[in-house]
Amino acid sequence: MSGLTDLFERLRSIVFRRRDERELDEELAFHATMEAEQLERAGYTASDARRQSLIALGGIERVKEDARDARGTRTFHDIGRDFGFAVRTLAHNPGFATVAILTLAVGIGGTTAVFSAVDAVLLQPLPFQEPGQLARLYQADSAYPADRQFVTPVHFVDYRRELGAFDAVAALYTYSETGGDIGEGDDVRRIRVLPVTSGYFDVVRVPPKLGRGFQPDEENGELLVVLSDRLWRERFHGDREAIGQRLTMNGRPYTVVGVMPAEFEDPIAGPTDVWVPLDLGPARDPDNAENHYLSVIARLRPGVSITRAQAELDRLNATLGARYADASDAVARLDPLKEDVVGSADRALGIMLGAVAMVLVLVCVNIANLLLVRGSDRAREFALRSALGAERTRLVRQTLIESVTLALAGAIVGVIVARFAMSAIVALGADSIPRLSELTLAPRLLAFSVVIATLSAIGFGLAPAFRAAKADPGDVLRVETRSSTSTGSQMRLREWLVVSQVALAFVLLVGAGLLILSLKNLRDVNLGLKTSGVLTFELHLPDARYDSTARARFYEEVAARLSEIRGVSAAAGVSRLPATGNYHVWGTRAMSGPLVNTERGAMQAQQRVVAGDYFAAVGIPLVEGRLFDTRDDATAPLRMVVSRRAADLLFPGVRAVGERIRAGGRTAEVIGVVGDVALDARGDVVPYVYHAHRQFAGNRNWALTQVLRASGSTAGLQADVRRTLAALDPQLVVYKPAELGDVIGRSEAQRVFTLQLLTTFAGVALALAALGLFGVLSYGVRLRGREFGIRMALGADRRKIRRMVLREGLTVTAIGTVIGLLGAIALSRLLTSMVFGISALDPLVMLGAVAFMTLVAAIAAYLPAHRATSAEPRSILQ
Amino acid sequence: MAGEPGELLQGTLEMMVLKTLSLEPMHGWGIAQRIQQMSKDVFLVSQGSLYPALIRMKRRGWLTTSWRVTENGRRARYYELTPAGRKQLGVEQTSWQRMSDAVNWVMGARLATDGGRR
Numbered sequence: 001m002s003g004l005t006d007l008f009e010r011l012r013s014i015v016f017r018r019r020d021e022r023e024l025d026e027e028l029a030f031h032a033t034m035e036a037e038q039l040e041r042a043g044y045t046a047s048d049a050r051r052q053s054l055i056a057l058g059g060i061e062r063v064k065e066d067a068r069d070a071r072g073t074r075t076f077h078d079i080g081r082d083f084g085f086a087v088r089t090l091a092h093n094p095g096f097a098t099v100a101i102l103t104l105a106v107g108i109g110g111t112t113a114v115f116s117a118v119d120a121v122l123l124q125p126l127p128f129q130e131p132g133q134l135a136r137l138y139q140a141d142s143a144y145p146a147d148r149q150f151v152t153p154v155h156f157v158d159y160r161r162e163l164g165a166f167d168a169v170a171a172l173y174t175y176s177e178t179g180g181d182i183g184e185g186d187d188v189r190r191i192r193v194l195p196v197t198s199g200y201f202d203v204v205r206v207p208p209k210l211g212r213g214f215q216p217d218e219e220n221g222e223l224l225v226v227l228s229d230r231l232w233r234e235r236f237h238g239d240r241e242a243i244g245q246r247l248t249m250n251g252r253p254y255t256v257v258g259v260m261p262a263e264f265e266d267p268i269a270g271p272t273d274v275w276v277p278l279d280l281g282p283a284r285d286p287d288n289a290e291n292h293y294l295s296v297i298a299r300l301r302p303g304v305s306i307t308r309a310q311a312e313l314d315r316l317n318a319t320l321g322a323r324y325a326d327a328s329d330a331v332a333r334l335d336p337l338k339e340d341v342v343g344s345a346d347r348a349l350g351i352m353l354g355a356v357a358m359v360l361v362l363v364c365v366n367i368a369n370l371l372l373v374r375g376s377d378r379a380r381e382f383a384l385r386s387a388l389g390a391e392r393t394r395l396v397r398q399t400l401i402e403s404v405t406l407a408l409a410g411a412i413v414g415v416i417v418a419r420f421a422m423s424a425i426v427a428l429g430a431d432s433i434p435r436l437s438e439l440t441l442a443p444r445l446l447a448f449s450v451v452i453a454t455l456s457a458i459g460f461g462l463a464p465a466f467r468a469a470k471a472d473p474g475d476v477l478r479v480e481t482r483s484s485t486s487t488g489s490q491m492r493l494r495e496w497l498v499v500s501q502v503a504l505a506f507v508l509l510v511g512a513g514l515l516i517l518s519l520k521n522l523r524d525v526n527l528g529l530k531t532s533g534v535l536t537f538e539l540h541l542p543d544a545r546y547d548s549t550a551r552a553r554f555y556e557e558v559a560a561r562l563s564e565i566r567g568v569s570a571a572a573g574v575s576r577l578p579a580t581g582n583y584h585v586w587g588t589r590a591m592s593g594p595l596v597n598t599e600r601g602a603m604q605a606q607q608r609v610v611a612g613d614y615f616a617a618v619g620i621p622l623v624e625g626r627l628f629d630t631r632d633d634a635t636a637p638l639r640m641v642v643s644r645r646a647a648d649l650l651f652p653g654v655r656a657v658g659e660r661i662r663a664g665g666r667t668a669e670v671i672g673v674v675g676d677v678a679l680d681a682r683g684d685v686v687p688y689v690y691h692a693h694r695q696f697a698g699n700r701n702w703a704l705t706q707v708l709r710a711s712g713s714t715a716g717l718q719a720d721v722r723r724t725l726a727a728l729d730p731q732l733v734v735y736k737p738a739e740l741g742d743v744i745g746r747s748e749a750q751r752v753f754t755l756q757l758l759t760t761f762a763g764v765a766l767a768l769a770a771l772g773l774f775g776v777l778s779y780g781v782r783l784r785g786r787e788f789g790i791r792m793a794l795g796a797d798r799r800k801i802r803r804m805v806l807r808e809g810l811t812v813t814a815i816g817t818v819i820g821l822l823g824a825i826a827l828s829r830l831l832t833s834m835v836f837g838i839s840a841l842d843p844l845v846m847l848g849a850v851a852f853m854t855l856v857a858a859i860a861a862y863l864p865a866h867r868a869t870s871a872e873p874r875s876i877l878q
Numbered sequence: 879m880a881g882e883p884g885e886l887l888q889g890t891l892e893m894m895v896l897k898t899l900s901l902e903p904m905h906g907w908g909i910a911q912r913i914q915q916m917s918k919d920v921f922l923v924s925q926g927s928l929y930p931a932l933i934r935m936k937r938r939g940w941l942t943t944s945w946r947v948t949e950n951g952r953r954a955r956y957y958e959l960t961p962a963g964r965k966q967l968g969v970e971q972t973s974w975q976r977m978s979d980a981v982n983w984v985m986g987a988r989l990a991t992d993g994g995r996r
Contacts, residue, residue: 023955026953027906027929027955028925030907035907063930066926067933069930
């Protein structure tokens with residue numbers, strides 16, 4: 001209690017210092033008056049009495065000082081004065097102050113911005129309750145357990161029934177063809193529909209804000225709908241009475257059973273307009289045990305780890321493997337949902353975090369260097385003040401306060417830098433890094449960076465201060481400008497700091513070099529396509545106005561009309577753009593040829609539905625046979641085109657054209673073999689099967705993406721496209737127009753993002769290392785200016801001296817580079833998954849980094865070397 | 879405990895201030911005078927030790943202060959014991975009693991004769 005009172009009184013005294021002083025004056029004056037009156041009564045004259053009373057009291061000032069001590073505020077008082085002094089001292093040396101504050105600002109700002117990005121994307125959980133319990137379930141071929149396949153309805157139902165580890169589990173149908181038409185007549189519009197099973201709302205733990213979700217007995221395609229907040233406001237004007245009302249979709253009357261909260265967004269499908277019950281009817285057909293099309297998310301029971309759930313799943317896999325012996329890709333695995341959403345950004349951001357940490361260390365080292373130089377510069381000043389009677393604690397305290405002042409200024413500028421850096425990061429990566437748009441400046445991360453930078457400023461500011469305070473002032477003053485033993489050891493310390501800087505910068509340089517080359521290799525990958533000069537956009541047809549026959553005709557019509565636009569050489573539609581990942585992976589088997597009825601004759605292949613002149617439009621060559629044409633319509637026998645890889649796998653050693661295959665439950669004749677297309681931008685080649693839209697339009701509304709090959713540039717094409725489409729159907733929208741190269745590159749945008757940031761960091765690191773080297777050498781030259789002057793006066797060759805300084809700089813660089821090289825080798829394992837077509841230990845990159853580092857070091861060392869010898873010896877010696 | 883007027887140990891001064899203020903609230907000069915009187919002019923309390931002591935004691939929460947007008951019309955800062963201060967006085971009195979008893983036992987015989995002379 002009394003401790004608290006004490007603290008409170010001290011703090012009060014700081015705040016009311018003036019009043020306390022005034023009151024003390026008055027109190028002491030009163031005391032003196034009373035004393036004088038008493039003395040007067042005892043017979044002294046008034047002035048004598050006054051004098052006597054003062055003597056009796058002891059010096060007034062002394063009393064006041066003692067009283068201040070008693071108030072316990074003297075330290076605070078002095079610290080306030082030291083702050084003022086620190087600001088003045090720093091202002092006297094604006095060069096030093098600017099460099100130090102900017103270095104700190106870069107460190108604090110840059111680090112915080114990137115930490116915040118990593119935090120928002122990686123460390124912050126999904127915006128759901130207990131996100132750690134959320135998992136995504138994939139199926140995979142037991143031979144390729146890393147593969148991630150969608151889940152079959154048959155397996156889903158079994159998982160749901162038999163897994164005790166799940167609190168709730170749900171299947172979603174996330175394919176983009178699941179659109180719905182709403183509105184009437186000319187006003188028909190296509191909206192995004194997400195079919196889900198009843199457990200969906202329990203998995204995400206977001207119940208509808210109005211009404212209810214779905215029941216298990218409604219998982220049969222019942223006409224029920226849960227609205228998004230947006231559609232609820234648009235169609236029902238936010239009326240709570242919307243529940244139970246009707247929403248006409250695809251011409252069928254759906255009953256509104258619920259409305260989701262505005263802030264809810266599906267973790268996998270993204271923005272959704274309505275949720276409908278998924279039809280689990282196909283689960284009753286064992287044939288569908290090979291039909292992978294569901295996305296499955298689960299919430300684990302509280303306290304159940306993903307490892308434990310996986311163990312249970314593994315046991316179930318064995319049982320199900322026996323039950324559906326024919327099923328391929330039937331091994332199931334669980335991934336944390338967060339990992340699934342963030343995906344491989346994980347590693348990119350992890351690497352960035354490492355790069356940022358290195359830059360932060362570099363900043364601290366630079367600050368250390370700056371303060372050490374300053375410390376040795378001020379050794380004399382401190383010695384003088386100490387000789388004049390300044391207390392050592394006082395000198396140390398003053399240095400401390402100066403460091404804190406610097407750190408505070410750096411922190412303030414750092415926050416500004418952080419703001420700018422964050423906008424830059426968002427602008428750079430918003431498209432490629434999921435959830436980056438949620439980026440905000442995290443206060444605790446800012447605090448972390450500020451604390452680290454402040455600690456380094458204080459630590460390295462205090463070291464020389466303590467040394468200076470300990471040193472005998474006489475020694476320091478006598479030594480004057482000659483280098484003393486203490487500055488010699490400081491010099492060595494500083495050289496080691498520069499070595500560490502060079503090493504860190506080197507590692508970042510190697511990282512940036514590897515990524516630059518990877519990106520180049522990636523661009524050179526042969527995707528089996530001609531990606532340049534291809535415009536793409538999505539075209540969704542409302543079912544209400546377009547039945548399957550109309551769709552089959554219309555997509556061909558669109559392609560024909562679009563290809564008539566001047567500057568367009570081919571136009572087509574496709575269910576999914578090439579080289580953009582897995583889509584409609586269906587079981588495919590040879591129905592004739594050497595592998596008929598064998599295990600090898602069955603496999604999973606990418607299925608694409610095409611309209612128009614697809615292969616010409618994206619530049620896939622015909623290898624054998626023919627392509628689809630007007631002969632292949634709904635009335636003709638089913639025909640398919642396969643990729644060369646598919647032909648080789650299904651019909652080894654024989655001519656594929658004329659053989660028969662079965663895919664998607666349809667048996668067809670192979671009429672042509674086309675060139676291979678990569679699965680994604682990395683260039684992995686997988687088998688493809690192509691279906692003619694004219695023959696397959698009845699299966700579903702394929703929502704074909706249009707592709708247009710321009711003979712020249714695609715610029716200006718969009719206006720013609722809109723005009724052409726408006727002439728065909730004014731209600732249609734050109735949705736998501738983009739260059740094919742950009743669409744494919746999108747999956748690599750993450751790598752570009754990482755690359756840009758890492759290159760920036762490498763640049764900053766290099767600049768900091770160069771600055772450090774420059775600082776150390778300049779300082780060394782200044783210390784030895786006298787020595788150089790004498791040498792030159794005695795006839796030493798200027799070039800020799802210059803070489804000496806240069807050699808010193810390059811030695812430090814060489815040691816740092818060797819250490820950096822070892823570091824890069826040690827870290828190469830981390831980079832392996834980020835590099836492409838190149839070893840993480842690529843000798844060319846290593847050599848290049850060495851050369852670049854040396855070049856920068858040579859420049860940083862040349863300036864001081866030049867300065868060492870450019871002055872006239874006489875002017876130095878005087 | 880010299881017979882001459884002199885400086886006091888800090889703790890002793892504080893104890894005497896507490897004792898003085900236990901009688902009535904008083905200003906600094908009054909406290910000094912009262913101690914001088916009560917000690918029969920043995921202790922002359924200097925301003926230099928009194929005021930720091932008062933501030934310290936206030937910091938510990940033993941005293942509160944208020945500005946009042948003295949009987950002859952001057953403004954002065956009056957010090958008053960808080961309950962904590964009163965308790966502290968009890969503590970100090972007990973420990974002082976124990977200590978002076980102990981010193982008396984040690985110095986027993988001579989003290990008796992000294993006492994006799996006075």
